[in-house]
Amino acid sequence: MRRGSVAALVVIGLIAGGIAAAVALLIPWLPPDASRQAGRTDFEFWFVVTICIVIFAIVSAVMIYSVWRFRAAPDDTSDGPPIHGHTGLEIAWTVIPTILVTAIGITSAIVLSRNGAVASNVMRINVTAQQFAWTFNYPEANNLSSSTLMLPKNREVELYMQSKDVIHSFFVPQFRLTQDIVPGITTKLV
Structure with missing residues:
Protein backbone atom coordinates (compact mmCIF):
# COMPACT_ATOMS: atom_id res chain seq x y z
CA MET A 1 0.00 0.00 0.00
CA ARG A 2 1.39 3.41 -0.94
CA ARG A 3 1.94 6.21 1.56
CA GLY A 4 -0.71 8.35 -0.13
CA SER A 5 -3.28 5.59 0.35
CA VAL A 6 -2.41 5.21 4.03
CA ALA A 7 -2.66 8.97 4.56
CA ALA A 8 -6.03 9.01 2.80
CA LEU A 9 -7.31 6.19 5.02
CA VAL A 10 -6.10 8.02 8.14
CA VAL A 11 -7.85 11.23 7.03
CA ILE A 12 -11.07 9.34 6.25
CA GLY A 13 -10.87 7.61 9.65
CA LEU A 14 -10.36 10.92 11.45
CA ILE A 15 -13.27 12.54 9.62
CA ALA A 16 -15.54 9.57 10.34
CA GLY A 17 -14.45 9.58 13.99
CA GLY A 18 -15.11 13.32 14.25
CA ILE A 19 -18.59 12.95 12.78
CA ALA A 20 -19.36 10.02 15.09
CA ALA A 21 -18.12 11.98 18.13
CA ALA A 22 -20.18 15.05 17.16
CA VAL A 23 -23.33 12.94 16.73
CA ALA A 24 -22.66 11.15 20.03
CA ALA A 73 2.54 -11.95 0.66
CA PRO A 74 0.17 -13.41 -1.96
CA ASP A 75 2.41 -16.46 -2.56
CA ASP A 76 3.47 -17.03 1.08
CA THR A 77 1.89 -20.13 2.64
CA SER A 78 4.41 -20.67 5.44
CA ASP A 79 3.68 -20.45 9.15
CA GLY A 80 4.84 -17.45 11.12
CA PRO A 81 7.70 -17.70 13.60
CA PRO A 82 6.78 -19.34 16.93
CA ILE A 83 6.47 -16.81 19.72
CA HIS A 84 6.66 -17.87 23.34
CA GLY A 85 5.42 -15.29 25.81
CA HIS A 86 6.33 -11.71 26.55
CA THR A 87 6.53 -11.09 30.29
CA VAL A 118 -32.29 8.54 53.57
CA ALA A 119 -33.41 12.06 54.48
CA SER A 120 -35.41 12.83 57.64
CA ASN A 121 -38.59 14.14 55.96
CA VAL A 122 -39.39 11.07 53.87
CA MET A 123 -42.83 10.39 52.45
CA ARG A 124 -43.82 6.73 52.53
CA ILE A 125 -45.65 5.18 49.58
CA ASN A 126 -46.80 1.55 49.67
CA VAL A 127 -46.54 -0.13 46.29
CA THR A 128 -48.38 -3.34 45.46
CA ALA A 129 -47.51 -5.14 42.25
CA GLN A 130 -49.80 -7.69 40.68
CA GLN A 131 -50.21 -9.09 37.23
CA PHE A 132 -51.22 -6.32 34.84
CA ALA A 133 -51.55 -3.66 37.58
CA TRP A 134 -49.72 -1.50 40.09
CA THR A 135 -51.36 0.06 43.15
CA PHE A 136 -49.81 3.01 44.97
CA ASN A 137 -51.09 3.72 48.49
CA TYR A 138 -50.33 7.01 50.24
CA PRO A 139 -50.62 6.65 54.08
CA GLU A 140 -50.00 10.40 54.61
CA ALA A 141 -52.94 11.25 52.32
CA ASN A 142 -55.66 9.33 54.21
CA ASN A 143 -54.60 6.05 52.57
CA LEU A 144 -55.41 7.31 49.10
CA SER A 145 -54.86 4.58 46.50
CA SER A 146 -54.10 5.12 42.85
CA SER A 147 -52.92 3.19 39.83
CA THR A 148 -50.67 6.14 38.94
CA LEU A 149 -47.55 7.05 40.91
CA MET A 150 -47.80 10.66 42.09
CA LEU A 151 -44.78 12.23 43.78
CA PRO A 152 -44.42 15.48 45.72
CA LYS A 153 -41.96 18.01 44.37
CA ASN A 154 -38.67 18.48 46.28
CA ARG A 155 -39.42 15.81 48.88
CA GLU A 156 -37.76 12.46 49.40
CA VAL A 157 -39.93 9.39 48.88
CA GLU A 158 -39.45 5.87 50.18
CA LEU A 159 -41.31 3.13 48.34
CA TYR A 160 -42.30 0.01 50.28
CA MET A 161 -42.92 -2.53 47.53
CA GLN A 162 -44.65 -5.90 47.66
CA SER A 163 -45.82 -8.35 45.03
CA LYS A 164 -49.05 -10.34 45.23
CA ASP A 165 -48.22 -12.98 42.66
CA VAL A 166 -45.02 -13.09 40.58
CA ILE A 167 -41.70 -11.25 40.37
CA HIS A 168 -42.18 -7.73 39.01
CA SER A 169 -39.64 -5.10 38.00
CA PHE A 170 -40.20 -1.48 39.01
CA PHE A 171 -38.38 0.88 36.67
CA VAL A 172 -38.79 4.58 36.03
CA PRO A 173 -36.15 5.67 33.46
CA GLN A 174 -36.04 9.23 34.81
CA PHE A 175 -35.05 7.90 38.28
CA ARG A 176 -32.23 5.73 36.86
CA LEU A 177 -33.20 3.05 39.37
CA THR A 178 -34.78 -0.33 38.93
CA GLN A 179 -35.91 -2.78 41.57
CA ASP A 180 -37.22 -6.32 41.37
CA ILE A 181 -40.18 -7.08 43.62
CA VAL A 182 -40.38 -10.66 44.86
CA PRO A 183 -43.56 -12.17 46.36
CA GLY A 184 -43.40 -12.43 50.15
CA ILE A 185 -40.58 -9.87 50.53
CA THR A 186 -41.06 -6.18 51.26
CA THR A 187 -38.49 -4.19 49.31
CA LYS A 188 -37.61 -0.58 50.12
CA LEU A 189 -36.47 1.88 47.49
CA VAL A 190 -35.45 5.46 48.32
Whole structure:
Protein backbone atom coordinates (compact mmCIF):
# COMPACT_ATOMS: atom_id res chain seq x y z
CA MET A 1 0.00 0.00 0.00
CA ARG A 2 1.39 3.41 -0.94
CA ARG A 3 1.94 6.21 1.56
CA GLY A 4 -0.71 8.35 -0.13
CA SER A 5 -3.28 5.59 0.35
CA VAL A 6 -2.41 5.21 4.03
CA ALA A 7 -2.66 8.97 4.56
CA ALA A 8 -6.03 9.01 2.80
CA LEU A 9 -7.31 6.19 5.02
CA VAL A 10 -6.10 8.02 8.14
CA VAL A 11 -7.85 11.23 7.03
CA ILE A 12 -11.07 9.34 6.25
CA GLY A 13 -10.87 7.61 9.65
CA LEU A 14 -10.36 10.92 11.45
CA ILE A 15 -13.27 12.54 9.62
CA ALA A 16 -15.54 9.57 10.34
CA GLY A 17 -14.45 9.58 13.99
CA GLY A 18 -15.11 13.32 14.25
CA ILE A 19 -18.59 12.95 12.78
CA ALA A 20 -19.36 10.02 15.09
CA ALA A 21 -18.12 11.98 18.13
CA ALA A 22 -20.18 15.05 17.16
CA VAL A 23 -23.33 12.94 16.73
CA ALA A 24 -22.66 11.15 20.03
CA LEU A 25 -22.28 14.44 21.90
CA LEU A 26 -25.36 16.08 20.37
CA ILE A 27 -27.85 13.28 20.99
CA PRO A 28 -29.47 13.19 24.45
CA TRP A 29 -28.80 9.55 25.28
CA LEU A 30 -30.58 9.54 28.63
CA PRO A 31 -34.05 10.78 29.57
CA PRO A 32 -34.36 13.88 31.78
CA ASP A 33 -33.47 13.16 35.39
CA ALA A 34 -36.17 13.23 38.05
CA SER A 35 -34.30 12.12 41.16
CA ARG A 36 -31.26 13.15 43.14
CA GLN A 37 -29.64 9.80 42.32
CA ALA A 38 -29.88 10.31 38.56
CA GLY A 39 -26.84 12.61 38.28
CA ARG A 40 -24.57 10.17 40.12
CA THR A 41 -25.91 7.22 38.15
CA ASP A 42 -25.38 9.13 34.89
CA PHE A 43 -21.78 9.88 35.94
CA GLU A 44 -21.13 6.18 36.54
CA PHE A 45 -22.73 5.29 33.20
CA TRP A 46 -20.57 7.77 31.25
CA PHE A 47 -17.46 6.78 33.24
CA VAL A 48 -17.85 3.14 32.14
CA VAL A 49 -18.81 4.11 28.57
CA THR A 50 -15.69 6.31 28.28
CA ILE A 51 -13.46 3.45 29.45
CA CYS A 52 -15.13 1.12 26.93
CA ILE A 53 -14.68 3.61 24.08
CA VAL A 54 -10.98 4.07 24.85
CA ILE A 55 -10.41 0.30 25.03
CA PHE A 56 -12.35 -0.24 21.79
CA ALA A 57 -10.34 2.47 20.01
CA ILE A 58 -6.99 1.06 21.15
CA VAL A 59 -7.89 -2.54 20.29
CA SER A 60 -9.29 -1.50 16.88
CA ALA A 61 -6.21 0.58 16.06
CA VAL A 62 -3.83 -2.25 17.00
CA MET A 63 -5.91 -4.76 15.06
CA ILE A 64 -6.09 -2.61 11.91
CA TYR A 65 -2.37 -1.83 12.11
CA SER A 66 -1.51 -5.53 12.59
CA VAL A 67 -3.69 -6.65 9.68
CA TRP A 68 -2.10 -4.03 7.42
CA ARG A 69 1.53 -4.27 8.61
CA PHE A 70 1.90 -8.02 9.05
CA ARG A 71 -0.12 -9.32 6.13
CA ALA A 72 1.31 -12.25 4.20
CA ALA A 73 2.54 -11.95 0.66
CA PRO A 74 0.17 -13.41 -1.96
CA ASP A 75 2.41 -16.46 -2.56
CA ASP A 76 3.47 -17.03 1.08
CA THR A 77 1.89 -20.13 2.64
CA SER A 78 4.41 -20.67 5.44
CA ASP A 79 3.68 -20.45 9.15
CA GLY A 80 4.84 -17.45 11.12
CA PRO A 81 7.70 -17.70 13.60
CA PRO A 82 6.78 -19.34 16.93
CA ILE A 83 6.47 -16.81 19.72
CA HIS A 84 6.66 -17.87 23.34
CA GLY A 85 5.42 -15.29 25.81
CA HIS A 86 6.33 -11.71 26.55
CA THR A 87 6.53 -11.09 30.29
CA GLY A 88 6.07 -7.32 30.09
CA LEU A 89 3.00 -7.66 27.87
CA GLU A 90 1.50 -10.35 30.10
CA ILE A 91 1.95 -8.15 33.17
CA ALA A 92 0.44 -5.17 31.33
CA TRP A 93 -2.68 -7.04 30.21
CA THR A 94 -3.18 -8.28 33.77
CA VAL A 95 -2.48 -5.04 35.66
CA ILE A 96 -4.35 -2.59 33.37
CA PRO A 97 -7.70 -4.46 33.44
CA THR A 98 -7.31 -4.94 37.20
CA ILE A 99 -6.86 -1.18 37.67
CA LEU A 100 -9.84 -0.41 35.39
CA VAL A 101 -12.17 -2.89 37.09
CA THR A 102 -11.07 -1.63 40.52
CA ALA A 103 -11.75 1.99 39.47
CA ILE A 104 -15.21 1.03 38.20
CA GLY A 105 -15.90 -0.92 41.41
CA ILE A 106 -14.82 1.95 43.67
CA THR A 107 -16.85 4.59 41.81
CA SER A 108 -19.86 2.25 41.74
CA ALA A 109 -19.60 1.63 45.49
CA ILE A 110 -19.43 5.38 46.15
CA VAL A 111 -22.47 6.03 43.93
CA LEU A 112 -24.47 3.23 45.55
CA SER A 113 -23.62 4.35 49.09
CA ARG A 114 -24.69 7.92 48.35
CA ASN A 115 -27.87 6.76 46.62
CA GLY A 116 -28.95 4.79 49.70
CA ALA A 117 -28.85 7.73 52.13
CA VAL A 118 -32.29 8.54 53.57
CA ALA A 119 -33.41 12.06 54.48
CA SER A 120 -35.41 12.83 57.64
CA ASN A 121 -38.59 14.14 55.96
CA VAL A 122 -39.39 11.07 53.87
CA MET A 123 -42.83 10.39 52.45
CA ARG A 124 -43.82 6.73 52.53
CA ILE A 125 -45.65 5.18 49.58
CA ASN A 126 -46.80 1.55 49.67
CA VAL A 127 -46.54 -0.13 46.29
CA THR A 128 -48.38 -3.34 45.46
CA ALA A 129 -47.51 -5.14 42.25
CA GLN A 130 -49.80 -7.69 40.68
CA GLN A 131 -50.21 -9.09 37.23
CA PHE A 132 -51.22 -6.32 34.84
CA ALA A 133 -51.55 -3.66 37.58
CA TRP A 134 -49.72 -1.50 40.09
CA THR A 135 -51.36 0.06 43.15
CA PHE A 136 -49.81 3.01 44.97
CA ASN A 137 -51.09 3.72 48.49
CA TYR A 138 -50.33 7.01 50.24
CA PRO A 139 -50.62 6.65 54.08
CA GLU A 140 -50.00 10.40 54.61
CA ALA A 141 -52.94 11.25 52.32
CA ASN A 142 -55.66 9.33 54.21
CA ASN A 143 -54.60 6.05 52.57
CA LEU A 144 -55.41 7.31 49.10
CA SER A 145 -54.86 4.58 46.50
CA SER A 146 -54.10 5.12 42.85
CA SER A 147 -52.92 3.19 39.83
CA THR A 148 -50.67 6.14 38.94
CA LEU A 149 -47.55 7.05 40.91
CA MET A 150 -47.80 10.66 42.09
CA LEU A 151 -44.78 12.23 43.78
CA PRO A 152 -44.42 15.48 45.72
CA LYS A 153 -41.96 18.01 44.37
CA ASN A 154 -38.67 18.48 46.28
CA ARG A 155 -39.42 15.81 48.88
CA GLU A 156 -37.76 12.46 49.40
CA VAL A 157 -39.93 9.39 48.88
CA GLU A 158 -39.45 5.87 50.18
CA LEU A 159 -41.31 3.13 48.34
CA TYR A 160 -42.30 0.01 50.28
CA MET A 161 -42.92 -2.53 47.53
CA GLN A 162 -44.65 -5.90 47.66
CA SER A 163 -45.82 -8.35 45.03
CA LYS A 164 -49.05 -10.34 45.23
CA ASP A 165 -48.22 -12.98 42.66
CA VAL A 166 -45.02 -13.09 40.58
CA ILE A 167 -41.70 -11.25 40.37
CA HIS A 168 -42.18 -7.73 39.01
CA SER A 169 -39.64 -5.10 38.00
CA PHE A 170 -40.20 -1.48 39.01
CA PHE A 171 -38.38 0.88 36.67
CA VAL A 172 -38.79 4.58 36.03
CA PRO A 173 -36.15 5.67 33.46
CA GLN A 174 -36.04 9.23 34.81
CA PHE A 175 -35.05 7.90 38.28
CA ARG A 176 -32.23 5.73 36.86
CA LEU A 177 -33.20 3.05 39.37
CA THR A 178 -34.78 -0.33 38.93
CA GLN A 179 -35.91 -2.78 41.57
CA ASP A 180 -37.22 -6.32 41.37
CA ILE A 181 -40.18 -7.08 43.62
CA VAL A 182 -40.38 -10.66 44.86
CA PRO A 183 -43.56 -12.17 46.36
CA GLY A 184 -43.40 -12.43 50.15
CA ILE A 185 -40.58 -9.87 50.53
CA THR A 186 -41.06 -6.18 51.26
CA THR A 187 -38.49 -4.19 49.31
CA LYS A 188 -37.61 -0.58 50.12
CA LEU A 189 -36.47 1.88 47.49
CA VAL A 190 -35.45 5.46 48.32
